[in-house]
Amino acid sequence: MKAEIVAVGIVLCCAHAVVAQAAERFVSKAGSDAGNDCASAVAPCATLTHALGQAASGDTIAMVGGLGIYAEAPAVAPSQVVAISGGWSRDFASRDLTKYPTTLTGDSFTIAAGAGESVDVTLDGLRFSRTPVLVTGMDDGALSVSVTDCRFSGLGGIDAVHEGSGTIDLAVTGSTFTGDRYPRAAIEVFAEAGPSTVNLDVETSAFTNNHFGAIAVQDDLQGSASLSVARSTFIGNKAIEGGAIFVGGYGAATTVTVTNTYLSRNTTTRGPFSAVEAYPELYGGAVAVDGTSATTATFVNDTIVRNRGRAGSGIFANGGPTVNVTNTILWDNHGDDLFADTTDFAAPGPVVNADHDDLHLTGAAHGTFNDLGGNLIVDPELVRGFGLGVSSPMIDAGTCTGAPPTDLDGNPRPSGAGCDIGADEFVE
Numbered sequence: 248m249k250a251e252i253v254a255v256g257i258v259l260c261c262a263h264a265v266v267a268q269a270a271e272r273f274v275s276k277a278g279s280d281a282g283n284d285c286a287s288a289v290a291p292c293a294t295l296t297h298a299l300g301q302a303a304s305g306d307t308i309a310m311v312g313g314l315g316i317y318a319e320a321p322a323v324a325p326s327q328v329v330a331i332s333g334g335w336s337r338d339f340a341s342r343d344l345t346k347y348p349t350t351l352t353g354d355s356f357t358i359a360a361g362a363g364e365s366v367d368v369t370l371d372g373l374r375f376s377r378t379p380v381l382v383t384g385m386d387d388g389a390l391s392v393s394v395t396d397c398r399f400s401g402l403g404g405i406d407a408v409h410e411g412s413g414t415i416d417l418a419v420t421g422s423t424f425t426g427d428r429y430p431r432a433a434i435e436v437f438a439e440a441g442p443s444t445v446n447l448d449v450e451t452s453a454f455t456n457n458h459f460g461a462i463a464v465q466d467d468l469q470g471s472a473s474l475s476v477a478r479s480t481f482i483g484n485k486a487i488e489g490g491a492i493f494v495g496g497y498g499a500a501t502t503v504t505v506t507n508t509y510l511s512r513n514t515t516t517r518g519p520f521s522a523v524e525a526y527p528e529l530y531g532g533a534v535a536v537d538g539t540s541a542t543t544a545t546f547v548n549d550t551i552v553r554n555r556g557r558a559g560s561g562i563f564a565n566g567g568p569t570v571n572v573t574n575t576i577l578w579d580n581h582g583d584d585l586f587a588d589t590t591d592f593a594a595p596g597p598v599v600n601a602d603h604d605d606l607h608l609t610g611a612a613h614g615t616f617n618d619l620g621g622n623l624i625v626d627p628e629l630v631r632g633f634g635l636g637v638s639s640p641m642i643d644a645g646t647c648t649g650a651p652p653t654d655l656d657g658n659p660r661p662s663g664a665g666c667d668i669g670a671d672e673f674v675e
Contacts, residue, residue: 269305272298273339276314288339295331295351296321304328311335312347316376322357323368330369342372344396350374355381360388360413367391375403379429382417384409384443390416397422404433404457409443409470418448425455432463432486438470438498446473453480460486461513466498474503478655481510481533489535489563490514490554496538496568503536503544507655507670509633510534514555530588531563532556532580536597542568548650548660549575550633550670551584558610559586564597573602574645576627576669580607587614603646605668621646623668633670641668 272284273291284301285292291311292298296319298308307330310317314337323329333349334342349372356378360366362385370380370393379402384390388411397419399405404427409415417436424433433454438445447464454461461484466472474494481491490513494503510533532554536544544564551561560580564570564587577584584607587597596614603621621644628639633655635641643665654660654672661667662674 272308275311312349320353325364328367332371334372359383362386365389369393374398377401382407386411388413402429407436415445427457432460433457435463438466442469456483463493465495470498471500489531496542501542532560537565540567545571555581576605583610589613635673
């Protein structure tokens with residue numbers, strides 16, 4: 248009987264350990280790491296690095312802002328689930344991202360997963376100044392990273408690479424990327440080797456004046472990739488190819504969807520590496536979709552204007568991808584607003600399907616252009632960037648089939664007799 252009681256006690260003890268509550272950890276520049284488990288808001292730790300070392304999987308870490316910069320290079324432990332939030336007041340009683348900015352600067356912020364490992368990290372309300380977030384997967388490692396209300400500047404940005412058979416899921420919401428001078432795009436996601444899968448989801452974010460492009464997504468060999476961009480803005484970015492967005496679909500499958508997004512004054516530039524790597528193109532002032540027939544790119548209710556590149560200043564499609572363009576304004580871009588070619592590919596060329604768009608100039612060295620109807624060639628009469636003027640011919644000229652239910656500003660679509668062309672839905 249005693250043996251049975253002991254056995255039951257062991258089971259209950261183990262069960263209790265499994266369901267143990269996640270803990271809160273606290274970090275402040277005014278705190279101390281010495282002998283500190285970071286579990287008290289009254290006596291917080293001094294560094295995020297120390298707090299991550301104390302944290303168990305499932306813990307949350309709150310960081311005080313406004314007391315100075317956290318100059319460190321933290322790393323998330325393998326197989327850890329952790330949420331890190333910034334913008335907290337000194338006493339952790341209130342949170343204001345503007346009043347209490349939490350800024351990290353250092354060599355990098357590292358998130359990695361190897362064989363049999365998984366990592367789930369949330370970054371909320373942090374500022375990264377000259378500090379890139381490096382996300383690395385090996386073998387079958389799985390990584391899930393959520394970035395919300397964060398600010399990246401200088402050499403800050405996100406570089407996510409998988410070199411195995413696992414996955415990277417990266418979600419970016421409500422964040423800004425400004426003046427990135429690191430020699431890669433502000434967000435770069437790459438399925439580098441093996442049958443790995445990388446997915447990037449960007450919503451309500453802004454990319455401005457990044458020197459090596461805003462977003463680059465690429466898969467290689469057997470890999471696959473997906474990119475989704477919604478209700479975001481890209482202004483003044485530049486790169487060798489695809490000033491705002493570059494897609495390299497060379498693996499098993501690549502899908503791209505850009506919705507309710509404004510791209511303007513993006514450009515291609517030779518940059519410091521072009522002389523060494525001998526890039527002859529400078530294509531895709533705003534967007535370059537470079538890939539095989541396994542690549543599909545879809546643009547819905549976007550406004551792509553006043554971008555600059557040698558060819559395809561709005562959208563450049565290269566190789567054999569299928570490009571679907573619906574309810575999109577492509578106007579006043581330097582050169583062709585949309586251009587299809589087969590540079591560097593022995594392929595029949597891209598297939599472009601245009602449905603209810605405003606297309607100023609299109610060109611095709613190779614490929615197929617399908618006019619699905621409802622397309623216009625007329626000044627969209629924009630105001631305040633992507634807004635539609637009261638007499639704009641874009642109003643009610645689009646198709647509601649497949650159109651998103653809201654516009655870039657969150658206004659309902661349709662707001663009149665029909666859906667409008669472009670990222671803005673005119674509201675009287």
